[in-house]
Amino acid sequence: MRKRNWRLVGFGIFLLILAIGFYFFMATIAPTSLDPVALMKIVGSTSGTVGGLSIAIILIGLIGK
Numbered sequence: 001m002r003k004r005n006w007r008l009v010g011f012g013i014f015l016l017i018l019a020i021g022f023y024f025f026m027a028t029i030a031p032t033s034l035d036p037v038a039l040m041k042i043v044g045s046t047s048g049t050v051g052g053l054s055i056a057i058i059l060i061g062l063i064g065k
Contacts, residue, residue: 005060005065012056015051023044
């Protein structure tokens with residue numbers, strides 16, 4: 001039976017929370033930007049990339065060794 005890697009799962013959850021927090025934090029700052037649409041496009045793609053990477057890390061940790 002495979003042993004789950006809880007360190008990877010914890011780190012993946014931490015990254016997911018960080019990505020969501022970054023998105024909502026930047027959403028509050030965006031109205032003061034000179035180009036809020038471009039800013040939110042960049043923030044969305046960055047948060048989406050980190051969120052997808054964190055989900056992959058969580059799955060790898062749950063599959064285990």
